[in-house]
Amino acid sequence: MKILVIEDESELRQLICNTLKKDNYVIEYAADFKSALSKINDYDYECIVLDIMLPGGSGLDILSYIRGQKIDVGILIISAKDSVEDKVIGLDLGADDYLAKPFHLSELTARIKSIIRRRDGNTIMSISLGNVEMWPDSHHFKVDGKDVDLNKKEFALLYYFLINKNRVVNKLSLIESVWGDNIDQADNYDFIYSQIKNVKRKLKLAGATIDIKAVYGFGYKTIEL
Amino acid sequence: MKLIQNTFIKISAFISFIFIIWGVFFYFTIFHEVIDETDDILKNKKMLIIKQVINNPELLKDHDGALLSFSIEELPENEKISFKDKFYNSTRYVEIENENEPVRVLETSFRMNDNKNYKLTLMLSTLEQEDLTETIVGYTLVLYFLFLIVTFIGTRIILKKSFSPVIRLLEWMGSIIPGKKIPQLINPTNIYEYKELNNAALDMALRSENAFNSQKQFIENASHELQTPLAIVMGKLEMMIDDDNLNEIQVNHIQEIFETLNRTVRLNKSLLLLLKIENNQIGETSDVSFSSLAHKITEDLSEIYSYKSINLSFTGDQEFVYKCNMDLALILVSNIIKNAFIHTPMDGFITINISSEKFIVSNTSNNSTPLSPDKIFTRFNNDRYSSNSNSFGLGLSISKSIASAFGLSLEYSFYDNIHSFIISK
Structure with a gap:
């Protein structure tokens, strides 16, 4: 699984590369327009993380080049x-998804994994950890081979935890991902706690070998028991 | 007032003025001329009559005529006489018509061969003179109204024709939308001033387009410059927290930094959004159902604020549909509803009333003072948010900007301890 990160800002590029390496992806990077194009021509990638403003050209031109050459890559x-026009143009040119800076690394990972999963043309592909298995597209969840019912929010939460299994997930990024971007300034996080409590209870009841551990006041981490 | 109306009114006022002066002058001149003429006739007749009477004293007796009549009477011998002609206006009784008719009278005296003095009174009917006056006034009025009509039509035709480049220019100016490409200016004219006007308008449009673009560019650049460092700091913190060796105090510090950073991120996003709306970068529009937006938003918010046990209800026919940008409409509606959820006290009520013309979000209040209507939509108005350090007081201001960019109105009202925010078409 090879991913190309095209980003001119070295600090951010390193961060993206490092976080993706945790999920055992092979990462390559390009810091400008030219080297990005030559990398795309020379190697095959599963997914490309593409910044729009690059030295030497626009990321949108790289995008239209890739789609023009019919290169199969997410x-x-x-x-x-963060403008609507760019998003519309980008998606029109054939990008799979659009993420505005600044983003949570956990959200970036979730988006990339979702792109890769969808591009495999294999929507029945599942995510598994320990004895739990999840089919994000068909909204199925099994523990030890047995179906477990989760409501919409619980499912979305668990999906986010599983896809970020090696990371501490911050509660703010969790809210943004599960409840949407418009829900900011919550002064009380009880609603997350109660949803997570439900998920934990359901996991325990079904005998799952994973658990969601709170990391002090910061967030959560999914661990294998 | 339209230029055509204005010009017509001014021209007709001017014409009226000229006509009144000219009419008065013309009337008196003609009148004077007619009297002169009458007096001349009377003088001629007088000469004739006197001549005839001197030759034929028989005629001193009766001599009435239809139009011209005269009388001769003998004057007492001792009376001092003047042989000068005396003219004056008088009336004469006409039996047939049983009324008085106006006459011009000439009184004079003459001496017969027998040295007797006679007074001759000549009368000439001036009925024609009245007719003449009427005719003059009538025709002057006809001419006046004719002039008015001609002026009215003339100003219309001439102004329409000579002002068509201005009207075309105005239409063109109206079609310019900031942020969109300037439409081509097709406005041919031979008039020097209009050519200059065209050039000036085009020049101004191009300059404002440039200013707009450079401002937009600046916003984008500022956004880029700020977002990337923010993304880096955020990522670094996320990487840092993955370290299992951190203790609780350290994690809490990181959490505090993270939350502060998040506020900065949101502030930056909000400011960029405001700038974007004010630059009219509204994006694609479609028919948006505000009630489905409201249902979607309240679903999540009810969950988040479930600890407050708020009673939420929808009323009205739920038909508020408006052609606008979906993403911005979502922000508009969600800021108002979120605001209601944040400020409704425990066990309070939120009512969302949706009709075809109005979208009203009302919530109960925990005190009986209304919010200051001048301040609630102002940026960084933090008064009411003192309880929430996570807020910048930008939400309602953003909603207000979006509403006005859409051509909707957003009003606040307070009645019976209930705050209401009303979006109306």
């Missing part, structure tokens, strides 16, 4: 230009 645009 593309996630990461842009600081």
Whole structure:
């Protein structure tokens, strides 16, 4: 599984590379327009993380080049230009998803994994950890081979935890991902606690070998028991 | 007032003025001329009559005529006489018509061969003179109204024709939308001033387009410059927290930094959003159902604020549909509803009333003072948010900007301890 990260800002590039390496992806990177194009021509990638503003050219031109050459690769645009037009243009040109900077690394990982899963053309592909298995597209969840019922929010939460299994997931990124971008400034996090309590209870009842551990006041981490 | 109306009114006022002066002058001149003429006739007749009477004293007796009549009477011998002609206006009784008719009278005296003095009074009917006056006034009025009509039509035709480049220019200016490409200006004219006007308008449009673009560019650049460092700090913190060796105090510090950082991120996003709306970068529009937006938003918010046990209800026919940008409409509605959820006290009520013309979000209040209507939609108005350090007081201001960018109105009202935010078409 090879991923190309095209981002000119070295600090951010390293962060993205490092976080993706945790999920055992092979990461390559390009810091400008030219080297990005030559990398795309020379190697095959599963997914490309593409910044729009690059030295030497626009990421959108790389995008249209890739689609013009019919190169089969998933593309996630990461842009600081959080403008509707860019998003529309990017998706029109054939990007798979669009993520505005600044983003949570856990959200980036979730988006990339979702792109890769969808591009495999194999929507029945599942995510598994320990004895639990999840089919995100068909909304199925099994513990030890047995179906476990989860409501929409519980499912979304658990999906986010499983996909970020090696990371501490911050509660703010959790809210943004599960409840949406418009829910900020919550002054009380009880609603997450109660949903997570339900998920934990259901996991325990079904005899799952994973658990969601709170990391002090910061967030949660999914661990294998 | 339209230019055509204005010009017409001014021209007709001017014409009226000229006509009144000219009419008065013309009337008196003609009148004077007619009297002169009458007096001349009377003088001629007088000469004739006197001549005839002197030759034929028989005629001193009766001599009435239809139009011209005269009388001769003998004057007492001792009376001092003047042989000068005396003209004056008078009336004469006409039996047939049983009324008085106006006459011009000439009184004079003459001396017969027998040295007797006679007074001759000549009368000439001036009925024609009245007719003439009427005719003059009538025709002057006809001419006046004719002039008015001609002026009215003339100003219309001439102004319409000569002002068509201005009207075309105005239409073109109206079609310019900031942020969109300037439409081509097709406005041919031979008039020097209009050519200059065209050039000036085009020049101004291009300059404002440039200013707009550079401002937009600046916003984008500022956004880029700020978002990337924010992304780096955020990522670094996320990487840091993955370290299992951190103790609780360290994690709590990181959490505090993380939350502060998140506020900065949101502030930056909010400011960029406001700038974007104010630059009219509204994006694609479609028919948006505000009630489905409200249902979607309240579903999540009810969950988040479940600890408050708020009673939420929907009323009205749920038909508020408006053509606008979906993403911005979501922000508009969600800021107002979120605001209601945040400020409703425990066990309070939120009512969302949706009709075809109005979308109203009302919530109960924990005190009986209304919010200051001048301040609630102002940026960084933090008064009411003192309880929440996570807020910048930008939410309602963003909603207000979006509403006005959409051509909707957003109003606040307070009645019976209930705050209401009303979006209306």
